[in-house]
Amino acid sequence: MEESKEVKMTPTKGGKGNAQPEKMSYEQMVNIANQLQGQNRELMMRLNNLANVYHRLDYLFKVLENAAQFKKEFVEKCATEIQDIITIPEEKESKPEESKKD
Numbered sequence: 001m002e003e004s005k006e007v008k009m010t011p012t013k014g015g016k017g018n019a020q021p022e023k024m025s026y027e028q029m030v031n032i033a034n035q036l037q038g039q040n041r042e043l044m045m046r047l048n049n050l051a052n053v054y055h056r057l058d059y060l061f062k063v064l065e066n067a068a069q070f071k072k073e074f075v076e077k078c079a080t081e082i083q084d085i086i087t088i089p090e091e092k093e094s095k096p097e098e099s100k101k102d
Contacts, residue, residue, distance in 0.1 A: 057085060 063078045
């Protein structure tokens with residue numbers, strides 16, 4: 001889901017000290033605007049997903065606070081889900097093993 005799109009600007013063509021920015025064509029500006037719009041759309045979706053997770057966590061904690069009103073299995077599932085959400089996943093380090101020569 002994470003696509004990295006970069007907007008590349010062309011370097012100036014002026015001499016040293018004469019940094020005159022090159023005028024962009026209409027097509028280049030439209031292309032950049034479309035890229036920025038795509039990035040904005042992707043960031044909005046990610047923000048909405050994080051907001052949904054935050055609200056879900058709020059309700060999960062409310063279940064734990066009022067655990068006496070729910071079945072034990074349900075409370076345990078909620079606690080497990082909270083742990084899964086809060087725990088930062090460990091990245092598996094992919095270091096090549098050095099072969100030992102005797």
